[in-house]
Amino acid sequence: MRNGVKWRRLPEERPQQILEAAFEVFGEHGLAGARLEDIARRAGVAKGTIYLYFPNKEALFKEMIRQTVIAHLERSERDFVADRGASATDQLRDYMRGLWSLTRSPAYQVVMRLVIAELQRFPELMAFYWDEVVSRKRQFLDRLFRRGIEAGEFRPIDPHVAGRMMASMFAMHALWVSSGVCAPTPPTTDEELFEQLTDFFFHAVAPVGAIAPGSA
Amino acid sequence: MRNGVKWRRLPEERPQQILEAAFEVFGEHGLAGARLEDIARRAGVAKGTIYLYFPNKEALFKEMIRQTVIAHLERSERDFVADRGASATDQLRDYMRGLWSLTRSPAYQVVMRLVIAELQRFPELMAFYWDEVVSRKRQFLDRLFRRGIEAGEFRPIDPHVAGRMMASMFAMHALWVSSGVCAPTPPTTDEELFEQLTDFFFHAVAPVGAIAPGSA
Amino acid sequence: MRNGVKWRRLPEERPQQILEAAFEVFGEHGLAGARLEDIARRAGVAKGTIYLYFPNKEALFKEMIRQTVIAHLERSERDFVADRGASATDQLRDYMRGLWSLTRSPAYQVVMRLVIAELQRFPELMAFYWDEVVSRKRQFLDRLFRRGIEAGEFRPIDPHVAGRMMASMFAMHALWVSSGVCAPTPPTTDEELFEQLTDFFFHAVAPVGAIAPGSA
C-alpha cells in the first residue's frame, strides 16, 4: 500500500517537536543564548520552519510557560473547585503534591531558571508572566489560605505571605534540584524532600499552641 | 606641568575599577546583555584596556563571584564566633538580619541571579561554588540549629532541612525583590518583608505546642 | 454534490486574476516590498500556483507594464484619429483631460512609480518601454503641437519641448498625488489641480502678446 512509502513526521506534530527542541536548547544555553538554528536542527527542521508555527523566539518561551506553569495552574484551579468538600489542609496538601511533581519535571526546572535569570531583560515576557502566572497564582492561593484560616485550620497569617513563602520554597527547590545543589550531599529521596517541605510549611502555618495539622 | 597628572587613578587600581563597573553593568543587563563598551566607559578606561587585565568577559564574572559571595561568608563566620554567648534564637535572628541586609544589596542580588542563571555552564566554577559556599554555609547553619534544638529553643527538626528552607526563602526573596516581583502589589516595606520571613520561619521551627519563640 | 464546485473561477482566468492581485500589492508595497504570499492570497490561489503561470516575480512586473501603459497609448491614438475635426487647442485640452484622469488612476501611478524606480535595472524592458511608449507618445504629441503652431493657436515652440514639458508636469503630478506630496498643505481638489496644470501650460504656449488661449 501507498502507506509505507514515506515515514516523515506528521505535520501536526511539528509544533510540539519544535517545542521539545526549544526546551532542551533553552535549558542548555538560556533564553538569550539559545540559537534558533540549534533549535531547528535539534527538531529536525529548517530554521524558517520554526516561523511557520511561532512568530518569534519569545513566543516559543511563552508556549513553554503555558505548557508547564499555566497548565498546572489551571489543573489546580479545577481541582480546587472539584474538591470543595475537602478540608483546606487536605486541599493544600494535594496542591503541594501537584506542585512538587511539577517541580521535579525538567521542563519546569528550565522554565523556572529562565524566569528567574533572564525574564527581566524581556519586558514583554515579564508582563505576560506576571499577568498569566504570578497574579493568578496569588489569587488562587489567597482563596485557599483564607478558607483554611477561617476554618481555624491555619493560624491567622496574611494569606499573601503564606503564599509567597510556599512559592519561594518550592521554586528554589526546583532550581536546586535541577542544578544539583540539593541532591548530592544528603542522599535524600524525592519523596523525603517533599515531606520536608510540607512538614516545614504546615508547622509554620499551624494554629499556635496546636499540633501542626499537616504532620501526622 | 606633568605633575598634575598624578591625580589619575593609579594603574594598580585598574582591575578593581573595572570590576566595579562590571558589577553595575552585569546587574543592569545580565551576563549576556552586558556590553564591554559600557563596562569600559563606566570604569573610565578604553575597551581595549579591559583585555590587559582580564582575558575575556567570563573571567570578569568569575572574579565577581569571588569578591562577593565568599567575602560575605567569611564575615558571617567571624560574627558567629564573636557572638558565642547569645541564645541560638538571638543568634539566628542576628544572622537573619545580616542575611536580609545582604539580600537587599544589589551586589548580592546580581550574584544570586547570575549563579542561578549561568553557573551550570561552568562546571569548574560550580565545583568551586559548591565547596567554598554551599557546604561551608551548611556547616555553619548546622551548628547554629543544633545548638537551638539541644537547648529546646527549636523543635527537633533536621538541621539540614531547616537551613535549606531558610536559605530558599531568603534567596528567592533576593531574586524577587531585585526583579520587582515582590514589591508591586502589596506595598510592603523592606522591614515588613523581613518580619514576615522571620515570623514565618520561627513559627515553623518553634517547639510544638509552644508560642513561636521568635515572634514578639 | 461535486456539482457546486463549478462556481470556482475558471482556470483560464487564473493569470489575469493573479495579475490583478499583483497590481494591488505592488501598488501598496512596491516591487521589492511586495510579497508573493500576499499576491497569492489576494488572488485567491496558493503561492505555488503563481509559478505555474509566471516564472518569477519580475515577469509579473513586465506583464503589468504591458497591460497598462501600452493599453492606454493605444486608446489615445484611436481617440486622436477620431477627433480630427476639432481645433488643436480643443484636442489638446481633451488629451490633457484624458491624461489627467489616467494620472489619477492608481494603476497608472503604480506603473509610473515602478518605471521610474526599477526600469533601469532591466535593460531589455527599458528598450521595450522606449520603443513602445516614449517614442510613440512623442510622435503623437509632435503631430498635435505642430498642428496648433501652424494654425497660430500656439507660439512657435519646439513641439518636442512642449511635449516634454507637458509630460513632465503630468507625470510628476501623478507621482506626487499618489505619494501624498501634493495633497496635504493646500487642500486643492483634483479638478483644481487639473485647472492649474492646463492654465499654466496654455499660458506657456500661448502666442506672445495674446491672451492665453486655454484660459477662459
Next chain:
Amino acid sequence: MRNGVKWRRLPEERPQQILEAAFEVFGEHGLAGARLEDIARRAGVAKGTIYLYFPNKEALFKEMIRQTVIAHLERSERDFVADRGASATDQLRDYMRGLWSLTRSPAYQVVMRLVIAELQRFPELMAFYWDEVVSRKRQFLDRLFRRGIEAGEFRPIDPHVAGRMMASMFAMHALWVSSGVCAPTPPTTDEELFEQLTDFFFHAVAPVGAIAPGSA
C-alpha cells in the same frame, strides 16, 4: 620619517568615503535593494565600520539628502538674501541655474529617483524629507514668486502653483536625464535643455499681453 610608513586613508575621511559608496550602490540597487555589505566593500571598510558613523541604513540616505538637496536649498536661501537688490526675474533665473546644475549631478539624480520611488515605504524618511525639503522649499519659492508678482514682473499666478510646476519640470528632467530618457533621440545639449526649461517657464508666468520677460 615615520610619515611614509602607512598610507591608509585617514579616519576623518571615513564618513565621506562610506557616503560615496552608498551613493553608488543606492543608485544601482535602490534604497531597499542596496546591501550594506556592498556599500562597505565598495568603501573599502568592513560592514561594522559603517555603524561607527551612521546608526542605520536610513541615516545614510538622510545624509545623502542633506549633502545634495538641503545643501542646495540653504545655498539658495543665502543667495536670495544676498541678492535682495536684483529683480525677481533675475533672482529666479539664478535660482533655476543652480537647480539645473544640481539636476545634472549624478548624486541628485539618484536622490530624486529614490525619493520618488521608495520614500513612501520608509515613513520616517518621508517625514524627514517633507519637513526638511518640501515645506522649506515651498516657503522659499513662495517668497520669490510673491515678490515678482507684486513688482508686476509675473502675472498674478498662485505662488504655490508656480512653485509646483517648476519643481515638477526640473525633477522630472533630473529623472529622465539620469535614466537616459531625455538624452538619446534629440541630441540636445545640457545648456539647450536648460534654456528650454527657463524659456517655457517664463512664458508661463509672464504678465498676459507682455513679452515673456525671461526670454531674451
Next chain:
DNA sequence: TATGAATGAGCGTTCATTCAT
C-alpha cells in the same frame, strides 16, 4: 601601558522558490 577604530562572525527574522502530495 593605554587607546579606540576596525573587524567579521553571528544573531533573529524574512520570503522567493521548490516539491511531495
Next chain:
DNA sequence: TATGAATGAACGCTCATTCAT
C-alpha cells in the same frame, strides 16, 4: 492543475575581540 509546508540564502544590525598607534 493546484497546494502549502518546507526550505535556506540573504538581510540589517550587534558586539566581543584585535591591533596599529
